[in-house]
Each structure stands twice: as C-alpha cells, then as structure tokens.
Amino acid sequence: xxxxxSAADLSRDDALQILDTATxxxxxxxxEVKKLPALRGRTVVNLFFEDSTxxxxxxxxxxxWLSADVINVSAKGSSVSKxxxxxxxxxxxxxxxxxxxxxxxxxxxxxxxxxxxxDAMVVNAGDGMHEHPTQALLDAYTMQQRLGDLxxxxxxxxxxxxxxxxxxxxxxxxxxxxAHVTLVAPPTLMPSGIAxxxxxxxxxxxxxxxxxxxxxxxxxxxRVQKERMSGGYFPTPREYTVGYGLTRQRLxxxxxxxxxxxxxxxxxxxEITADxxxxxxxxILDQVSAGVAVRMSVLYHLLASSSEGVQK
Amino acid sequence: xxxxxxxxxxxxxxxxxAPSPGRVVLSTSDISRALxxxxxxxxxxxKGASDLVVLGIPTRGVELADRLVRAISQVEGVDxxxxxxxxxxxRDDLRxxxxxxxxxxxxxxxxxxxxxxxxxxxxxxxxxxxxxxxDALGDLGRPRAVRLAVLIDRGHRELPxxxxxxxxxxxxxxxxxxxxxxxxxxxxDEVRIxxxxxxxxx
Numbered sequence: 001x002x003x004x005x006s007a008a009d010l011s012r013d014d015a016l017q018i019l020d021t022a023t024x025x026x027x028x029x030x031x032e033v034k035k036l037p038a039l040r041g042r043t044v045v046n047l048f049f050e051d052s053t054x055x056x057x058x059x060x061x062x063x064x065w066l067s068a069d070v071i072n073v074s075a076k077g078s079s080v081s082k083x084x085x086x087x088x089x090x091x092x093x094x095x096x097x098x099x100x101x102x103x104x105x106x107x108x109x110x111x112x113x114x115x116x117x118x119d120a121m122v123v124n125a126g127d128g129m130h131e132h133p134t135q136a137l138l139d140a141y142t143m144q145q146r147l148g149d150l151x152x153x154x155x156x157x158x159x160x161x162x163x164x165x166x167x168x169x170x171x172x173x174x175x176x177x178x179a180h181v182t183l184v185a186p187p188t189l190m191p192s193g194i195a196x197x198x199x200x201x202x203x204x205x206x207x208x209x210x211x212x213x214x215x216x217x218x219x220x221x222x223r224v225q226k227e228r229m230s231g232g233y234f235p236t237p238r239e240y241t242v243g244y245g246l247t248r249q250r251l252x253x254x255x256x257x258x259x260x261x262x263x264x265x266x267x268x269x270x271e272i273t274a275d276x277x278x279x280x281x282x283x284i285l286d287q288v289s290a291g292v293a294v295r296m297s298v299l300y301h302l303l304a305s306s307s308e309g310v311q312k
Numbered sequence: 313x314x315x316x317x318x319x320x321x322x323x324x325x326x327x328x329x330a331p332s333p334g335r336v337v338l339s340t341s342d343i344s345r346a347l348x349x350x351x352x353x354x355x356x357x358x359k360g361a362s363d364l365v366v367l368g369i370p371t372r373g374v375e376l377a378d379r380l381v382r383a384i385s386q387v388e389g390v391d392x393x394x395x396x397x398x399x400x401x402x403r404d405d406l407r408x409x410x411x412x413x414x415x416x417x418x419x420x421x422x423x424x425x426x427x428x429x430x431x432x433x434x435x436x437x438x439x440x441x442x443x444x445x446x447d448a449l450g451d452l453g454r455p456r457a458v459r460l461a462v463l464i465d466r467g468h469r470e471l472p473x474x475x476x477x478x479x480x481x482x483x484x485x486x487x488x489x490x491x492x493x494x495x496x497x498x499x500x501d502e503v504r505i506x507x508x509x510x511x512x513x514x
Binding site for chain 1: 398400401402406407408409410411412413414415416417447451452453
C-alpha cells in the first residue's frame with residue numbers, strides 16, 4: 001500500500017494492522033515525552049484546500065509526534081487564491097522534495113489525481129462528498145476499543161448520507177472488518193441507487209430509526225451538512241429531530257452496551273441531543289483523541305519504510 | 313522480532329513437535345538454570361531487589377523477563393515490577409526493511425525514574441536493538457542505572473555495548489543463525505544454532 005486514498009485500499013490485514021499499531025500509538029499520548037523517532041528526516045505537507053481545524057491539527061500532531069517535519073499549506077493566502085491550478089500547486093510542493101502529502105480538497109477524486117502526478121505518498125484527508133478514510137479508521141478504532149472485535153457487530157449509520165464523505169469510507173471499512181451495517185436516513189437524504197448498491201454489497205438500508213436502534217451495537221450519528229444543501233431536504237429542523245435525531249426517548253431503546261459516535265462537529269439539538277452527546281456511552285471525545293493515534297499509525301505504515309509489506 | 317536472526321517467522325509457525333534443523337545448544341533445563349543464575353547475579357550486583365524494574369524487549373525478551381522476575385522472587389521472596397519495552401519505533405533500520413509491527417510497551421505504575429532498570433532480551437548480536445531500547449527508555453524517564461541481561465551473547469557487536477548478565481556466551485559465525493524458542497511462544501524451550509547449509513536444505 002503506497003497511498004491511502006480510499007478505505008477500499010485497505011485489506012482486512014492492513015486495516016487490522018493499522019488499528020493494532022494505533023493502540024500502541026495511543027499509549028504515547030499518555031507519556032510525558034510524546035515523541036517517537038520513527039519518521040525522523042521525513043517531510044509531510046498538509047495541503048488543505050478546504051478549512052478543517054480538527055483533521056489538519058490531528059495530522060499535524062501525528063506527524064510531529066513521529067518526528068516528521070510537518071508543513072501546513074492552506075489554499076487561503078497561497079498561490080491557489082491567485083488562480084494556480086491544483087496540478088501546479090502540487091507539483092511545486094512535490095518539487096521541494098517532500099515524502100508525504102496529506103490532501104483535503106472540495107472536489108471528489110482530487111487526491112487520486114494527485115497520487116498520479118507525484119512520487120510522494122498521498123493520504124486523502126477528505127475529498128468533497130467522496131471519502132475520508134482516516135476518519136473511518138478512527139471511528140472503527142474507537143468502537144473496537146469499547147466493543148471489542150467488530151466482526152459480527154451491528155452498526156447503524158444515521159442521518160445525512162447524501163452529503164457525507166464519512167459514510168462511504170465507514171461503510172467500506174466496516175464491511176472489511178466484517179461488521180453488519182444499516183444505513184438509516186429520511187428518503188430525501190438517502191442517495192439515489194443505494195438500494196442496488198446495498199443488495200450487491202450486503203448491507204441494509206432503512207427509513208425507520210426506531211425500528212433499527214434496539215438491535216445495534218453502535219449508533220453513528222452524522223452531521224446534517226446544511227452548508228452543502230442547496231434545496232429543502234426536510235421541512236423543519238424540528239421535524240428532522242423527531243424522525244432521525246438521537247433524542248432522550250431514543251436513548252431508552254438503544255441497548256445498554258451500545259455506543260454512540262459522531263464524527264463532529266455536532267449540531268446539538270438537531271441530529272443529536274445534549275443528553276446523548278454527553279452520555280457515558282458516547283465516544284465522541286474518544287474519537288477526537290483516537291484521531292491522532294490512528295493518523296500516527298497511518299503515517300508510520302506509509303512512510304516509515306521504503307519496502308512493501310509488514311514484518312511481524 | 314527483536315532481530316532477524318532470533319525470531320524468524322518460521323520458528324513461530326512451526327508446531328512444537330515438528331523436528332527443527334540445527335543443533336541444540338541449550339535445553340529446557342539449561343535455560344532455567346541460566347535464568348536462576350542470572351537472577352542471583354542481578355540480586356548480588358544490586359545488593360537486593362530494592363528499586364529494581366525488569367523490562368523485556370518483545371517478543372521473547374518479555375517472556376524471559378517474566379521468568380527472571382519469578383526466579384528473583386523465589387530467591388528473595390519479593391515481587392519485582394516487570395514490564396515490556398517495545399523498541400520498534402526507535403530502530404535505525406526502519407527505512408531499509410518492510411514496516412515492522414509495533415508491540416506493546418508497558419511500564420510498571422511506579423515508573424522508571426531513579427530505578428535500576430534491567431533490560432532483558434533473548435539474543436545480543438549487533439547491539440542495535442539495545443541501542444534502540446536505551447533511546448526508548450530515555451523517552452520514558454531517567455533510570456538511575458540500566459543493566460542488560462541476555463540469554464545468549466553471540467558476539468559480532470557493531471556498537472560499544474556489552475551485557476551485564478549473560479545466560480550463555482555462544483561464539484558463532486555470522487552466517488549461522490541462533491534460534492531461541494520459548495514455551496509460551498513456541499511450545500518448547502530450546503536454543504539452536506542453525507547452520508546456513510541446513511537452512512538451505514529445509
């Protein structure tokens with residue numbers, strides 16, 4: 001594996017290996033000296049064409065804790081705002097001799113394109129409405145920490161499926177890890193053609209959150225992405241909450257052992273109430289903390305060695 | 313995984329009963345005698361078990377550290393804190409090899425500051441694993457002293473590092489391989505020297 005562009009790049013062994021290493025990396029976060037020399041002398045550029053404080057800082061900390069030199073380039077205030085093309089920007093950065101590029105771009109497929117232009121390792125840190133593989137890895141890692149092996153576990157992914165890049169990566173990775181997934185959304189936010197995809201790929205879809213919740217091990221609530229919505233996908237926020245929000249009433253039907261996830265940032269009171277977000281079963285802050293460990297693991301696996309494969 | 317010659321994947325995948333190539337240089341009883349002697353040496357040098365912390369280097373060093381601590385407890389009647397110290401991230405050959413899987417590091421709750429840390433590994437060869445271990449220790453605290461206990465010292469050092477407690481000095485040719493197999497990991501206790509010719513015929 002040279003790049004991480006999609007969750008589909010990960011075989012089951014790769015995914016388990018990355019999650020396993022993340023566990024070791026997580027230990028480092030509790031140390032006084034949070035530094036490992038594994039990527040000393042390597043340079044990673046975070047190339048963010050879209051704002052993202054959380055993911056960017058998570059990648060930056062991950063790289064720095066592995067002793068890599070990390071440089072942040074954002075579109076604002078760079079040549080991109082002067083009209084430079086993606087290719088020219090990337091080629092310019094690559095010409096400086098960097099080893100890794102972490103790319104966030106508003107266009108789906110941009111990291112795939114970049115990977116064809118440069119020799120450096122490329123990590124997709126979110127492209128348009130397409131994928132966000134490291135988010136899927138950290139979601140899986142967090143759930144696995146609490147639920148154990150995800151093989152056979154039932155995960156419901158609930159909410160704005162149409163505009164979410166998290167959902168695609170999560171669906172692919174959870175399938176790789178042999179979890180059972182049910183996608184739940186109002187008909188207006190259920191992507192078209194998903195029924196056929198579900199049939200071919202072996203996951204379920206539902207419009208009925210109350211019917212699904214009592215049977216899940218994890219409820220992953222997605223953010224309603226108002227900024228990406230051009231039309232009316234639901235009549236009022238109140239109506240969305242009644243149908244698909246994780247409310248106090250719904251917490252009662254969620255099994256005792258089940259966990260609550262949310263990739264953040266949350267619209268409290270819309271897709272998730274404060275009660276649910278702050279519950280003991282909520283892993284939302286654990287997800288943020290896991291983000292650094294998982295990204296350290298990804299950078300380590302892609303950059304530490306020039307050879308393929310894993311030596312046990 | 314501490315070094316290529318001591319922890320070959322094929323050694324772990326072999327069932328316990330399968331015949332192994334090479335000749336046995338330490339048997340079950342030899343290994344346990346060596347560990348008992350090393351326990352006495354550690355205690356004698358430290359003048360007792362106070363402030364001792366024993367850390368094994370994965371994978372087989374961890375099992376040996378556990379056994380050494382049990383032996384110390386039998387002699388001295390006290391429990392010495394034991395842990396594991398993974399050195400994967402500190403190795404200087406990360407770039408030239410396939411990615412190495414990281415193992416767990418577990419340090420006793422009391423930490424290692426001002427303690428006498430005994431590092432335990434199965435084979436001492438180039439000394440590069442021990443160098444990495446010293447770097448890793450530096451990130452975890454500041455021990456008063458660090459000592460090194462190894463089951464086998466096979467020579468061929470590439471760094472100015474020596475062991476304080478050695479189970480057996482085993483002069484070897486560079487072309488030979490030393491295989492340490494332990495009950496917990498491999499289903500059998502033994503140390504073998506494998507001649508290169510024997511390896512090829514397997």
